[in-house]
Amino acid sequence: MVASVTSILEKYNKDKTRLMDILLEIQEAFGYISSEAVNEIARCCNISTVDVQQTISFYHFFTQKPTGKYTVYLNNSVVANMMGREQIKETFERETGTKFGQVSEDGLFGLFDTSCIGMNDQEPSAIINGKVFTNLTPFRVKELVRGMREGKDVEELMVEGYGDGNNGNKLVRSMVMNNIRRKGPILDDNYTPGIVIWKKLPTMTPEQVIAEVKASNIKGRGGAGFPTGLKWEFCRRAKGDRKFIFCNADEGEPGTFKDRVILTERPKLLFEGMVIAAYAVGATEGILYVRHEYKYLQKHLESILQGARERNLLGKDIGGIKGFNFDIRIQFGAGAYVCGEESALIESAEGKRGEPRDRPPFPVEKGYLDYPTVVNNVETLCAVVKVMLNGGEWYRSFGTQDSTGTKLLSVSGDCKYPGVYEVEWGFSVYDILGMVGATPDVQAVQVGGPSGTLLAPVEFRRILGYEDLATGGSIIIFGKHRDLLKDVVLNFTEFFIDESCGSCSTCRIMPVVLRNKLLKILNGKGVIKDIDDMLEWAKVLKASRCGLGQTAANPIVSSIKNFRHLYEQRVRMDTDFDSGFNLAESVKDYIEASGRVIVE
Amino acid sequence: MAKIVNFTIDGKDCIAEEGLYLVQAAKNNGVYIPTLCNYEGIKPKGSCRICTVRINGRLMTSCTTPISDGMKIESNTEEINDLRKAIIELLFVEGNHFCPACEKSGNCELQALAYRFKIMVPRYPYTFPQRRVDASNPKIIKEQNRCIMCKRCIRAIKDEQGRSLFAYKKRGHKSEVVLDPVLGLQMSDELARKAMAVCPVGSILVREQGFIQPIGTRKFDKKPIGSEIEMSQPTK
Secondary structure (H helix, E strand, O other): HHHHHHHHHOOOOOOOOHHHHHHHHHHHHHOOOOOOHHHHHHHHOOOOOOHHHHHOOOOOOOOOOOOOOOEEEEEOOOOHOOOOOOHHHHHHHHOOOOOOOOEEOOOOOEEEEEOOOOOOOHHEEEEEOOOOEEOOHHHHHHHHHHHHHHHOOOOOOOOOOOOOOOHHOOOOOOOOOEEEEEOOOOOOOOOOHHHHHHHHHHHHHHHHHHHHHHHHOOOOOOOOOOOOOHHHHHHHOOOOOOOOOEEOOOOOOOOOOOOHHHHHHOHHHHHHHHHHHHHHHHHHEEEEEEHHHHHHHHHHHHHHHHHHHHHOOOOOOOOHHHOOOOOEEEOOOOHHHHHHHHHHHHHHOOOOOOOOOOOOOOOOOOHHHHEEEOOOOOOOOHHHHHHHHHHHHHHHHHHHHHHOEEEEEEEEEEEEEEEEEEEEEOEEEHHHHHHHHHHOOEEEEOOOOOOOEEEHHHOOEEEEOOOOOOOOOOOEEOOOOOHHHHHHHHHHHHHHHOOOOOOOOOHHHHHHHHHHHHHHHOOOOOOOHHHHHHHHHHHHHHHOOOOOHHHHHHHHHHHHHHHHHHHHHOOOOOHHHHHHHOOOHHHHHHHHOOOOOOOO | OOOEEEEEEEEEEEEOOOOEEHHHHHHHHOOOOOOOOOOOOOOOOOOOOOOEEEEEEEEEOOOOOOOOOOOOEOOHHHHHHHHHHHHHHHHHHHHHOOOHOOOOOOOHHHHHHHHHHHOOOOOOOOOOOOOOEEOOOOOEEEEHHOOEEEEEEEHHOOOOOOEEEEEHHHHHOHHHEEEEEEHHHHOOHHHHHHHHOOOOOOOOOOOOOOOOOOOOOOOOOOOOOOOOHHHHOOOO
C-alpha cells in the first residue's frame, strides 16, 4: 500500500502545498487515508503527522478509516428533509442493517450525512461512491441496496437513464437534471466559444478590458458584491512575479446549485471568462476550485480544458497575442462550506485547512502562495464574457441602476418548478413566487440561503439587488405546513455549527450556545427572556473574521424579527424563569453506572 | 526608517511607525488593548477576537491590523468592552475551567482577563463538554478541558526542522489542539518549558512544575493584566 502512496506523492513532487490533491488521490484509491499513509506523507513532505491530520480532519470527505465498499452520503439539507429524507434514511438503515454514521460489520455499506450537495431541485439525493442519485424514493433505495448486495458497479445501479444536456455526455453520465427554466445573457444558447479571445482581446489593452468591465458596473455574484472591475484593477497594480486567477466553484450555500448547471452546460464560457480576467490582470496561472460534491464533472471539465489548449484558447500566445500565456488547473475541495470564502479557498488550494485569513492583506495583494490573486465567482466570470462581447453599456441595460445585469437563481422548496432561473436584478420576491409556481399558501421565503434572510409575506414586495436583498441566488420556499423553527431554523443553525472552521472563538462557540437555547424553546422549556437573550447574544458574532461567522446567527435573528409569534407560541408564559435543567437527564449516566433509580 | 503616522485611540492622539500591528502601536503609546491569542514574536492569528476594536467604524482585530495614517480607533467603549467580556465568558462556558484547582491560577491570562472585566458569572449556560486529558507524553500534559484554541503553541513550538509539534484537529466546536505523538517524544526540556510558557491557560503543563511558583507570587496575583502597559511611559 505504501508503494502506491509513494507514487502519488511523487506525482505531486512531495510538495506540501499540493496536499489536497495528494489526499484526494489516496482517499479515492484506497477508500480512506491510513495512518501508514499519513506517516509516509509526513515523512516525504517533511511536516509532522499532526500537520497532515489537521488537514485531513478538517474536510468532510477525508476519512482515516474505511467507509465501506459502497459509501452513501445522504444530503441533510432543509429541502431534502422537506422532500422526504427521513423515509429514505430509514429505508437505507433498515435495508443495510446499518445506522447512519457507521460502516456495516462486513464492510459493505457506509452511511453518512452530508451538508447540501447542490441538488435542492431534485431531492432527496445522495452521493454513492462519487455518483449522484437524485429524487430517491424508498422503493429505489431498496433496489439500490439489493444491487449493492449483488456486487453491482455503482454505474450499473443507475436505471433512470441520464439527465438532460451534458449530463448525458459520455464523460459525465449522470442522472442529474439541469432544470434550466429561464435563460438570459449567461445561459443563452447563442454563444461561440473563444469569440472574445479571438476577436476582442487582440484589439484591446488590459487597461481597456478593465475599463469595459468597470463600465458594466458588474459586482461579484458570490453574494458579497465587490465591484469586479475594481478587483481586477487592484490585482493588476499589485506587484508580483506571478499572478493567479481563481474561479470559486465551491458553491456550498445550502440551496444554491446554479454553478453546477454552468459547469455542466457552459464551462467554455467560464474558462473564457478566466482567460479574459488573466489578460486584464496579467496572470499566467488559473485555478478552478470546485466543490467535492461536483467531482462527477471532473472528466468533462478536463476535456473542455484540453480542447481549449488545442484551439489555442489556453497555453502560449493565446488568441495569437504574443506573450499572453495562461493555463488553468482544477482543484477539488473535500467538503467544507467555509472554503467558499475567498481566502479560505486559497488556504485550501495551498493544501491547508480552509480557515479564512485576516485582512489586510487582501488576496489581490497577497493571495495564493502569497502572490496577487483574483478570486471570482463562476457566474461573474461568465457574465464578463458577455460584457466584453456586447459592451458595458449593453450590460447596464439589464437590471437596476445599482445592480446591473442578470442573476442566476437556484429555486427550491414548495413550488411546482424548482430549478435555475436567469432573471434581471430587480425582480421582487412576489414576482419570483409567481414565476416558479409557488404553492399559494407560502409561509416564508429564505433568500440567500442560511446566511441570508427568512422573509415573511409582508416583505414579498422587496426586490433582489445589492440595494435591497443581495443574494448569491438561493431561494427556498416554505409552505404553511412547514414548521419553520424546527425544520428550518434549527437545521440552518446546525449547518453553521458543523461548518465553522473553529478558528474564531465567537463562531466556534456562540452558534452552539444559540442552538442549545433554541432547543430549550423547542422542548417547551423556554421563557420570553430566552428570545431576547438570543437576539442580544448573537451580536458577538459580528466580531468574527469571515462571513460564515458573522452570519451564523442569521437564521435565528431573522426568524425572530419576522416570525416572533412562532417563538412566543412555544415559550412558557406562566413564569419568567425556567432553567431548562432536567434532573433525570442530567444524572442519566450516573443512574446507569450505579444502578440506582430516581424517586419522583 | 519607517514612516511615522498619526492616529487616535478613543480620542487620544497617538503616533507610531507605519505598519506596526495596532496592538503594539497602542502599547507603545501606553494604551492597553486586551489580547489572548496574540504572543509577541509569533505571527498573529486573530482567532480569539478579544482585541477587536472599531477602526473607522469597522470591527477589526488589533493584533492583525497594521496601523496606518489617520485611523480613528474606538477601544475602551461600552460596546467594545462588553464584546470582550462576552468573548471571555464564551471561552469559560466552552471548556471546563476550575480556577482554584488549576496549576496555572495566578499566571493564567484568561483568569486575569476575567478579573479585569469583573466577570462574576458568565451570562451563557455552561456547555460542560466531555474532554480528555492527554497524559501520554513523558514531559508534558495536555489538559484539553482548559484549552481555549488560541493556537499559540501551534505557531510557536517547532522542532529544528520547522515542523509543528502541535496542530489543530477537526473543526468547529469539535476542534482540538493536539500534540504530535512522535515529535512530542523528542521534545527537549527547554521546548517543553517554552510550550507551557506560551500557553495562556493551564492546558500545557510540564510535569512536576505546576506548583513550583507559590500562589501569591504569581504574575497577576497583585497587578491586573495590562496594568504594566497602562503605567508605562509612552515610547516615542
